[in-house]
Amino acid sequence: xxxxxxxxxxxxxxxxxxxxxxxxxxxxxxxxxxxxxxxxxxxxxxxxxxxxxxxxxxxxxxxxxxxxxxxxxxxxxxxxxxxxxxxxxxxxxxxxxxxxxxxxxxxxxxxxxxxxxxxxxxxxxxxxxxxxxxxxxxxxxxxxxxxxxxxxxxxxxxxxxxxxxxxxxxxxxxxxxxxxxxxxxxxxxxxxxxxxxxxxxxxxxxxxxxxxxxxxxxxxxxxxxxxxxxxxxxxxxxxxxxxxxxxxxxxxxxxxxxxxxxxxxxxxxxxxxxxxxxxxxxxxxxxxxxxxxxxxxxxxxxxxxxxxxxxxxxxxxxxxxxxxxxxxxxxxxxxxxxxxxxxxxxxxxxxxxxxxxxxxxxxxxxxxxxxxxxxxxxxxxxxxxxxxxxxxxxxxxxxxxxxxxxxxxxxxxxxxxxxxxxxxxxxxxxxxxxxxxxxxxxxxxxxxxxxxxxxxxxxxxxxxxxxxxxxxxxxxxxxxxxxxxxxxxxxxxxxxxxxxxxxxxxxxxxxxxxxxxxxxxxxxxxxxxxxxxxxxxxxxxxxxxxxxxxxxxxxxxxxxxxxxxxxxxxxxxxxxxxxxxxxxxxxxxxxxxxxx
Amino acid sequence: xxxxxxxxxxxxxxxxxxxxxxxxxxxxxxxxxxxxxxxxxxxxxxxxxxxxxxxxxxxxxxxxxxxxxxxxxxxxxxxxxxxxxxxxxxxxxxxxxxxxxxxxxxxxxxxxxxxxxxxxxxxxxxxxxxxxxxxxxxxxxxxxxxxxxxxxxxxxxxxxxxxxxxxxxxxxxxxxxxxxxxxxxxxxxxxxxxxxxxxxxxxxxxxxxxxxxxxxxxxxxxxxxxxxxxxxxxxxxxxxxxxxxxxxxx
Ligand SMILES: Cc1cc2nc3c(=O)[nH]c(=O)nc-3n(C[C@H](O)[C@H](O)[C@H](O)COP(=O)(O)OP(=O)(O)OC[C@H]3O[C@@H](n4cnc5c(N)ncnc54)[C@H](O)[C@@H]3O)c2cc1C
Ligand SMILES: Cc1cc2nc3c(=O)[nH]c(=O)nc-3n(C[C@H](O)[C@H](O)[C@H](O)COP(=O)(O)OP(=O)(O)OC[C@H]3O[C@@H](n4cnc5c(N)ncnc54)[C@H](O)[C@@H]3O)c2cc1C
Numbered sequence: 001x002x003x004x005x006x007x008x009x010x011x012x013x014x015x016x017x018x019x020x021x022x023x024x025x026x027x028x029x030x031x032x033x034x035x036x037x038x039x040x041x042x043x044x045x046x047x048x049x050x051x052x053x054x055x056x057x058x059x060x061x062x063x064x065x066x067x068x069x070x071x072x073x074x075x076x077x078x079x080x081x082x083x084x085x086x087x088x089x090x091x092x093x094x095x096x097x098x099x100x101x102x103x104x105x106x107x108x109x110x111x112x113x114x115x116x117x118x119x120x121x122x123x124x125x126x127x128x129x130x131x132x133x134x135x136x137x138x139x140x141x142x143x144x145x146x147x148x149x150x151x152x153x154x155x156x157x158x159x160x161x162x163x164x165x166x167x168x169x170x171x172x173x174x175x176x177x178x179x180x181x182x183x184x185x186x187x188x189x190x191x192x193x194x195x196x197x198x199x200x201x202x203x204x205x206x207x208x209x210x211x212x213x214x215x216x217x218x219x220x221x222x223x224x225x226x227x228x229x230x231x232x233x234x235x236x237x238x239x240x241x242x243x244x245x246x247x248x249x250x251x252x253x254x255x256x257x258x259x260x261x262x263x264x265x266x267x268x269x270x271x272x273x274x275x276x277x278x279x280x281x282x283x284x285x286x287x288x289x290x291x292x293x294x295x296x297x298x299x300x301x302x303x304x305x306x307x308x309x310x311x312x313x314x315x316x317x318x319x320x321x322x323x324x325x326x327x328x329x330x331x332x333x334x335x336x337x338x339x340x341x342x343x344x345x346x347x348x349x350x351x352x353x354x355x356x357x358x359x360x361x362x363x364x365x366x367x368x369x370x371x372x373x374x375x376x377x378x379x380x381x382x383x384x385x386x387x388x389x390x391x392x393x394x395x396x397x398x399x400x401x402x403x404x405x406x407x408x409x410x411x412x413x414x415x416x417x418x419x420x421x422x423x424x425x426x427x428x429x430x431x432x433x434x435x436x437x438x439x440x441x442x443x444x445x446x447x448x449x450x451x452x453x454x455x456x457x458x459x460x461x462x463x464x465x466x467x468x469x470x471x472x473x474x475x476x477x478x479x480x481x482x483x484x485x486x487x488x489x490x491x492x493x494x495x496x497x498x499x500x501x502x503x504x505x506x507x508x509x510x511x512x513x514x515x516x517x518x519x520x521x522x523x524x525x526x527x528x529x530x531x532x533x534x535x536x537x538x539x540x541x542x543x544x545x546x547x548x549x550x551x552x553x554x555x556x557x558x559x560x561x562x563x564x565x566x567x568x569x570x571x572x573x574x575x576x577x578x579x580x581x582x583x584x585x586x587x588x589x590x591x592x593x594x595x596x
Numbered sequence: 597x598x599x600x601x602x603x604x605x606x607x608x609x610x611x612x613x614x615x616x617x618x619x620x621x622x623x624x625x626x627x628x629x630x631x632x633x634x635x636x637x638x639x640x641x642x643x644x645x646x647x648x649x650x651x652x653x654x655x656x657x658x659x660x661x662x663x664x665x666x667x668x669x670x671x672x673x674x675x676x677x678x679x680x681x682x683x684x685x686x687x688x689x690x691x692x693x694x695x696x697x698x699x700x701x702x703x704x705x706x707x708x709x710x711x712x713x714x715x716x717x718x719x720x721x722x723x724x725x726x727x728x729x730x731x732x733x734x735x736x737x738x739x740x741x742x743x744x745x746x747x748x749x750x751x752x753x754x755x756x757x758x759x760x761x762x763x764x765x766x767x768x769x770x771x772x773x774x775x776x777x778x779x780x781x782x783x784x785x786x787x788x789x790x791x792x793x794x795x796x797x798x799x800x801x802x803x804x805x806x807x808x809x810x811x812x813x814x815x816x817x818x819x820x821x822x823x824x825x826x827x828x829x830x831x832x833x834x835x836x837x838x839x840x841x842x843x844x845x846x
C-alpha cells in the first residue's frame with residue numbers, strides 16, 4: 001500500500017509558471033505571497049495530508065458513514081482528524097482576514113485542495129462545501145448573517161452544505177419545489193433535498209445549510225428561486241447552538257464511491273417548517289449560486305487532478321515491485337518488475353503526463369481567478385474573468401473525465417490485483433467516478449462551454465486564447481530539432497481546435513441540436529489542446545533552465561520527457577476529436593428518439 | 597527561563613538517499629530537505645515547556661547553508677520566538693566545529709537550558725550535544741525521554757541499554773532528545789504566516805571567532821553492498837560453523 005507523497009516540485013513549478021506567482025504577488029492584498037511562503041505552506045500541508053488524512057482514506061472507504069435513526073456518524077477517526085484540520089487553520093486559508101481567515105489567493109488554495117483530495121477525497125468534501133457557504137455569505141449575505149455565521153465557518157467550528165438537488169431537480173435547478181414562507185424576520189422552509197453531501201454528521205457542533213427554495217409568490221423557473229441559510233441547531237441569544245431546527249436526515253445513500261462522506265436525504269419542515277434566513281434578495285438565489293460556480297467547479301476539477309495523482313503514485317509503486325515475465329526479447333534469465341514492460345511504461349506515462357497537464361491547466365485557471373477577482377485594473381479584471389469563464393467548464397469536465405480514465409489505468413497496471421479491493425487501486429476508480437457527475441455533469445459543462453462561453457460571444461475569448469497558443473510556434477521552432485515532432489503535433493492540434501471552434505460559432509445558432517450533439521467532444525478537445533499548450537510551455541522553460549548551473553536535472557528532464565510523450569503520443573487525439581466535432585453531429589442525431 | 601534549541605537541515609527522511617557518482621559524498625542538490633526529526637522533537641519540547649509556563653523564550657539556532665533559514669522558519673512556525681543562522685561557507689560541518697559555534701552562541705545568549713537532537717539522521721554522529729556540554733563544562737543528559745524542570749534542577753529520564761535511567765541534573769545543562777520524548781505537532785497555517793515576521797539574525801563563524809576547518813577527511817562514500825541470495829544450511833552445526841568461520845560474528 002503506497003503512502004501519499006505530495007508532488008511538491010511539480011506543484012511549485014505549476015504555481016510559479018502557470019498560476020504565475022510573480023503576477024499574483026503584485027495583486028492587491030497578496031504582497032506576502034511569494035515562493036518562500038508557497039514552499040512553507042505546501043510543505044506543511046503535505047505533511048498533514050500524508051500523516052493525518054491519507055491513513056484514514058482506506059478505513060473510511062471500508063467502514064463508510066453510518067446512519068441510524070436520523071443520526072449520522074462519520075467513519076472512525078474522521079471527527080478527530082477534522083478537529084485537527086480546523087485547529088491547524090487549514091479551513092481558514094482563503095477566508096477573508098476580516099473574519100479570521102488568512103486571505104490567501106486561489107493560487108495557493110487550489111493546490112492545497114489537490115493535496116487534501118489526493119489524501120482523502122471523502123473527508124475533503126466537508127471543508128470544501130464549507131468554503132462554498134462562506135463565499136455565498138460574504139458576497140450576498142446581510143451584515144447580520146455574516147456576523148453570526150462567518151467566524152465559525154472560517155474557523156471550521158461549524159461546517160456548511162449546499163442544498164440544491166431535489167428528486168425532480170438535478171441538472172435543471174429551475175424545477176426546485178422546496179417552499180419558503182415568510183414569518184416575521186425569518187422564513188419557514190418545507191421540502192425534500194436529496195444527495196446532500198455531509199448534510200448530517202457528528203464532527204461539529206452545528207451545520208449551516210445553504211438551501212434553494214421558492215417563495216409563495218415567486219415567478220416560475222430560474223428567476224423564482226431564493227437562497228436561505230438554515231442552521232441544524234437554532235442559535236441561543238449568545239450565539240451558541242440551541243434547539244434542533246426542523247430538519248431530519250431521512251437516510252444516506254449506498255453508493256459506488258466516496259463512502260466516507262455521507263450523502264443525505266434531508267427532510268425540511270416535517271413539523272411545520274424549518275427556520276431559515278434569506279440570503280441577499282428574494283428570487284436571486286440561482287444567480288448567486290452562479291457567482292460561486294467558477295470556484296466550486298474548479299474545485300471539483302481539482303478533485304480529478306488529485307485522484308489521478310494518487311492513482312499514479314499507487315500504480316507506480318506497484319509497477320516497481322511486481323515481478324512478472326521477462327524483458328521483451330529475453331527468453332531466459334531473471335524475470336523483471338513490470339515497469340520494464342513498454343506497455344506498462346506507456347500506461348504510467350499516460351497517467352503522469354495527463355496529470356501534469358491537468359494540474360497545469362487547473363493552476364492556470366486558479367491564477368486567472370485571482371486576477372479576475374483582485375486585479376487593480378477593471379479592464380484587466382474583466383479580461384481575466386472571461387478567460388476564467390471559458391476555462392472553468394473545461395477544467396471541470398476534462399480533468400474529471402480524464403481522472404476516471406487514469407484511475408482505470410491505475411487498476412490495469414495492477415493486473416488482477418487491481419480488481420481486488422485490498423490493493424486500494426479500485427477505490428480511486430470508484431471515488432473518481434462521482435467527479436464527472438456532481439457540480440454539473442460533463443454534459444452540462446459542455447453545454448455551458450459551447451453556449452454561454454463560445455457560441456454566445458461568437459468565439460471571441462476562445463479564439464483569442466487560440467491566437468495566444470499559436471504564439472508558441474516561434475519559440476518551438478527556435479528550440480531546434482528535438483522539438484520538431486512536438487511542434488508539428490502541436491500545430492495540428494491547435495488547427496483542429498480552431499476549426500472546431502469556428503464550426504461551432506457557425507452552427508451554434510442555426511443548428512443548436514447539432515452543436516449540442518458534439519459539445520462533449522469539443523470540451524475534451526479544448527482540454528486536450530490547452531493541456532498540450534501548457535505542457536509545451538513547460539518544456540521550453542525546462543529546456544532553458546537546464547542551462548543553469550544548479551539546475552534540478554532530474555525534474556527538468558522528467559518534464560521534457562512527459563511533455564514529449566504528451567505532445568507526440570497523446571495530443572494526436574486532438575485531430576480525431578476535431579473531426580468528430582466538425583463531422584460527427586449528424587450521425588449522433590440520425591437515430592431518432594423513438595427508434596432507440 | 598530562556599531555552600536554546602539547535603535545528604539541523606537534513607535530507608528529508610522519506611527521500612531515498614543517493615551516493616554521488618564520484619564517491620565524494622551523498623547527493624544533496626535539488627533533494628527535498630527537512631528538519632532533522634530529533635531536532636523537531638527538541639523544538640516541540642521547548643514549545644511544550646513554554647506553553648506550560650516553564651520557559652519564557654525559545655531561540656532556535658541552525659548552522660550551515662543560507663537555506664537553513666527555511667528550517668529556522670519551520671522552527672519558528674512550531675513556536676520558537678526567534679532564529680539565529682550561522683552561515684558557513686562549507687557544507688562539510690563536523691561535530692566539533694558545530695559544537696564550538698553553538699558554545700559561542702550560548703556564551704552570547706546565556707540560556708538556562710540547551711535542547712538538541714541526540715543525533716542527525718544524515719551522519720548519525722551522535723556527538724555534538726556531548727561536545728557542547730564538555731566545552732561549556734555543563735551537565736548533560738543524552739537520549740532523554742522525559743524532562744521536568746524544578747527551579748535550579750531538572751529531573752530527566754534517559755534511555756539507556758537495558759532500561760531507563762532517572763537523574764537530577766543542575767541547570768544550566770545540555771539535554772539531547774530521544775524519540776519517545778514527545779510527538780512533534782503539525783505546524784498550523786496561522787503560525788506559518790506569523791513565523792515570517794519573527795526575527796532571524798545571520799552570523800558568520802569568523803565573527804564568532806570559531807575556526808570551522810574540517811578535521812576529518814572523507815576518503816570515499818559508497819553504497820552498502822547489495823544483499824546476495826541466501827543459502828540453505830543442512831543443520832545447526834553447519835549454521836554455527838558458518839557464523840563462526842565465514843561471518844565471524846560468534
Ligand atoms: C455523491 C453525490 C453527492 C452530491 N452532493 C450534492 C450536494 O452536496 N448538494 C446538492 O445540491 N447536490 C448534490 N448532488 C447532486 C448532483 O449535483 C446531481 O446528481 C447532478 O447535478 C446531476 O443531477 P441528476 O442526478 O438529477 O441527474 P440528471 O439531471 O437527471 O441527469 C441525468 C443525465 O442526463 C444528462 N442531462 C440532463 N440534462 C441535460 C441537458 N440539459 N443537456 C445534456 N444532458 C443532460 C446528464 O448529463 C446526465 O448524464 C450529489 C450527487 C451525488 C451522487
Ligand atoms: C476476478 C478475477 C477472476 C479470475 N479468474 C481466474 C480463473 O478462473 N482462473 C485463473 O487461472 N485465473 C483467474 N484470474 C487471474 C487473471 O487471469 C490474472 O489476474 C490476469 O491474467 C493478470 O495476471 P496478474 O494478475 O498476475 O497481473 P500481472 O501479470 O502481474 O500484470 C500486471 C500488469 O503488468 C502487465 N504485464 C505483465 N506482463 C507483461 C508483459 N510481458 N508485457 C506487457 N505488460 C505486461 C499487465 O498487462 C498488467 O497491466 C482471475 C482474476 C480476477 C481478478
